[in-house]
Amino acid sequence: MATEIRARSREGHRRRLDCDIIPSVVKGRRRWILGGAALLVVALVAVGLWRHVDRPDDRTHDSAVADAAKKVDRVLFRFEYDHLYQADKYVHSASQHPDVAVLAVTGETHWETGVTLVLRVMGHRVEIGADGSVIDERDEPICFRLRLGPKDDSRDDDIECPANDPLQVTQDPSLDGVDDRLKSALQAVGPDEPTVRAAIDDLKLDPAIVPEVAAKDGRVGVALRAAQYDCILARVTAKGAELWRPSHTQLAPGELPCAAWVALSSNFGKGPH
Structure with a gap:
């Protein structure tokens, strides 16, 4: 009898312990779940705020990338158009484009070592509102x-920009707007070399533009060169002055030079064959 009473007492004690422990465990689990959910909400909000504060809107950023990519297309077109293959020529050509800077270059020539360029290009980004306004x-x-x-060409768009400064490259001068001024100045003088030189000096051209003057058989030839493919040739005779801009093809390496003797030759004014 005493044994049965003690067993019942122990069973009752276990039941009381279960009644006390189980609610505590449940409450603990609830607190853990609620606490975890709260942390998850805070984390999601934090990520959202980070994206909002630190990352540009993808669509807005993409518009800048697209605009910059068009400028890179023009750089590559010029490489091909000018038949470039040397690293220094690539750097010089790319740096002549507005909004383009060369940050790094490796290699020497296209077909031997290959050449790698890193360009920083300013792209115009536009943010459009829901109503279509800017x-x-x-x-x-x-x-x-x-x-x-050395075998294939490739490009990577929108890479992380290096922190270094751009390479320093001299900008080429330009002969834009010089044609009419030169012809007017030469029309006012005869085929006299010193007078022609003085007329060119009076134009106050960019000092980087190299003038060349030569005389032969009562004619004076003039060459103004700003860059490889930016050239004006002129011929002054008793009848007046004639101007000619050789084509891009004619000024390619190995073809006609931008020289005064060409203005006095039979090649003056003729198109490419």
Whole structure:
């Protein structure tokens, strides 16, 4: 009898313990679940705020990348058009384009080592509102990696920009707007070399533009060169002055030079064959 009473007592004690422990465990689990959910909400909000504060809107950023990519297309077209293959020529050509800077270059030539360029290009980004209006627009630097040769060419758009400064490259002068001024000045003088030189000096051209003057058989030839493919040739005779801009093809390496003797030759004014 005493044994049965003690067993019942122990059973009752266990039941009381279960009644006390189970609610505590349940409450603990609830607190853990609620606490975890709260932390998850805070984390999601934090991520959302980080994206909002630190990352540009993808569509807005994409508009800057697209604009910069068009400028890189023009750089590559010029490489091909000018038949470039040397690293220094690539750097010089790319740096002549507005909004384009060369941050790094490796390699020597296209067909031997291959040449890799890293360009920083200013892309114009536009933020459009829900009603189609422009909320904001600004320029954003976008970087590109160009791999040129030795077998294939490739490019990587929108890479992380290096922190270094651009390579320092001298900008070519331009002969834009010089044609009419030169012809007017030469029309006013005869085929006299010193007078022609003085007329050219009076134009006050960019000092980087190299003038060349030569005389032969009562004629004076003039050449003004600003860059490889930016050239004006002129011929002054007793009848007046004639101007000619050789084509891009004619000024390619190995073809006609931008020289005064060409203005006095039979090649003057003729198109490419």
